[in-house]
């Protein structure tokens with residue numbers, strides 16, 4: 001699971017999406033799905049894992065998550081991320097198919113393909129607030 005903002009989810013009282021937010025999601029959702037499926041195909045072959053359904057969601061607090069049933073959720077805003085960060089998010093969730101926790105064993109799995117994961121995590125954290133606020137419309141340089 002990837003937290004975008006370091007705050008608790010607001011649950012049922014969270015404000016609903018505006019018309020333009022819904023339109024933004026509708027515009028980019030299928031691109032996000034295409035990218036996610038392409039990278040999932042690549043990395044599942046590498047790790048030899050399986051997964052259930054894939055959902056592309058408009059979430060403010062997470063980049064991705066993996067359910068106990070093996071279903072994967074990804075934030076549609078990954079379309080605005082550089083490819084190495086998308087790969088990291090996909091690998092992170094797939095590694096939860098091996099280790100359903102954030103133990104040392106989990107990070108060892110991530111490090112098999114992303115030994116620089118600490119740097120990638122930091123980059124994601126610094127990007128997240130502006131992405132969520134809709135201020136970033138293209139991948140940062």
Ligand SMILES: [Zn+2]
Pocket residue numbers: 001002092096101102
């Ligand atoms: Zn996680």
